[in-house]
Amino acid sequence: MVVVTVALLYVVRRFRSQRGAEPRQLLSGRGLQFRVGGFLTLFATLLFVLGVVFTDNARERPTSGEAGLASLKGEPLKIKATGQQWLWRYDYPNGAFSYYKLVVPADTAVELELLSTDVVHTWNVSDLARKADAVPGKTNRVFFITDDEDKFEGNSATLSGQSYAAMRTAVEVVSPEEYEDFIETQNEEIEAAEDRVNGLIESGDTP
């Protein structure tokens, strides 16, 4: 800003009109307009073409590697991620679910189906995948794969209400065996909890 302002002041002082002196006229004719217009069009076309070339792989879908979850036979592991004020719920293929933390097997292509029950939420685990919105009434998809057995943190990226900042998530990448153990444990715990609730209802003590 300082450079531009100083340059402007200099030019205004240097070229201000002087008594009796006729200012120089810049005459160009039609040619110049076409040359400038043509150059800008070419530049815009080039940007467009390069943009398409370099973002084409954004459509690419990963395929599972050798060390991935074998039971899928190369198909991506489909997991539903539902955003609700202000928590993420993950539904795995065989009835298991978890809140806040998503557990996935390493070296396996994951297809996350993003849904929302209320407002727009953004699933944002930037070390694993692109940012994507969970929009009510719509299904968005995010694909990712990693062989890095680690924990990845995700933050909120869209204002989805007063507690949006607390709407974090985490992705834990584990070996396929550990993943299957996790699913089994979740299913057992869910079943045990359901049994407890049903037992209370039968005995008349509503939980």
Ligand SMILES: [Cu+2]
């Ligand atoms: Cu949210």
